[in-house]
Amino acid sequence: MVANPIPVDETRSLAYRDGADVHIVVQLTDPEALEGDMVVRFRHENRKFRRSATLVANEGGSTLTVTAPAKRLGRVPWLMSLQTSDGEPFLRVQARVLAHPGLPVALLPGPAPRGQLAPPEPPQRPTDTVTTALRPARRVAGRLKRKLRGGKKG
C-alpha cells in the first residue's frame, strides 16, 4: 500500500537560489509533527539522489529544510520524499521543485497535473522553392570557405 503524500502548506513554503545551491523550505502540515535530521530523496523518472535535511516542529506541523545543487536539479521537476530514519520507507512530500536554468526557481505544491501529452513541436517554416534550390550550392560554398580558413591557419 502506498501512503498518502505528506500535505504541504504552500503559503509558508518557498525555494530560492543561493549561489550554486537551491534552498527548499517546506511547511509540512502532517498532524504528527516530526523533528530531527532526515534524508530527502529527489526523484525524476528513473533518476534519484539523496540529500540530508532537517525537520523542525512548529505550530501547524513541521518545517523541512533541504539544499540541493542547482546543477543536479537541471531542467526538470523533482518529486521529494522524506525518510525519517534508516530503514524506514520514504514518504512522498506533496510538493515538487523546478530549478530550470534561466528561470526563477519554483516550488510546486500539490499533486502533479495528470494527463499530459508530449508538448507540440514549433511549426515548420514554410520552405520556399528558391531557398530549397540554393541549399546544395550554399552547402558546397560553406565547405569551401571552411577549407580555405583551415588552409590559412596551417
Added chain:
Amino acid sequence: MRRHELLQGLHEVLRPRTYFEIGVRQGYSLRFSRAPTVAVDPFYDIKAEVLCDLHLVRTTSDEFFARPHPFAHFKQPRIDLAFIDGMHLSEFALRDLCNTEKYCHAGSVIILDDMLPRNEEQAGRGRVGKAATGAWAGDVFKIIDSLRRLRPDLVLLELDTEPTGTLMVLLPDPGNTALDGAYDALVRDYVTPDPQEIPEWVRTRSRAIAAEKVLESSVWSEIRRSRLLPPAVARVAVRNAYERAGLASVKEL
C-alpha cells in the same frame, strides 16, 4: 468595471495577434479571444464556449515555461496580450510575470489580476474567512512595489476593476533581467505569515484609475501600428505614445 469587461475591451482595442493566459479555470476569460491563444492551467475545467485557435496546456505555468518551445502554437513565440491569473501568491505571480515578459515586445500588454485587495481576508496568503467562498486576491499586491523599485522602465497602471483590482503592465522589455536577478531575495521577503500588511494605497485604491479611461484612450491604434516597426524604434514610439496619452505619467499621481 469588472475584470472580464476590461479584458474584453482590450481584445477589442488592441486586436492582439496572439493571446496568452495563465489560470484558465472554467474558461470565462478565454471567451473574448479570437486570436491564436495559449492558455495554461494544471486543473482547468472548461465550462464556457471558446471560439479561438487554442493550445490549452494542462500543466503548471512554471513547467510550461521550462519547455523547450512553450509557444510552439504561435507562428512566432511572441505575445501581444497576456492575462495572468494563476496562483494568488506573490512569488508565483512574480515568476509568471518574469517568464511571460521574455516573450513580449514593447507593444505587448500584460494584465495581472487580484492586485488590489480591500481587506486582510482578501489579501491573505491563505484563503480563509469570507475569502474562502468570496473574492480572494492573495498577496500578489506585493509585487507592485518591487516592480516600481526595480523596473522604472515599465509603465504600470493600477486599474480599479472588480472584484479585486488589476495591474496593467505596459512597455515590457524581454531583455531586462532585473526581476530575475532580484527574485531569490524577493521571495524571502514575500513569504510571511498572515495577516498581511496592506498598504493604504492598495486598500483604498487611491492610485488606481478607471479601466474605462484606459480603454477609451486613443493610444491603442498607435500601439497596433508599432508592431510593424523594428524593436528599438518601436520601443521609443510606444513610450512616446503612452506619454502623449497621459498614461506613462499616471504612476506619479
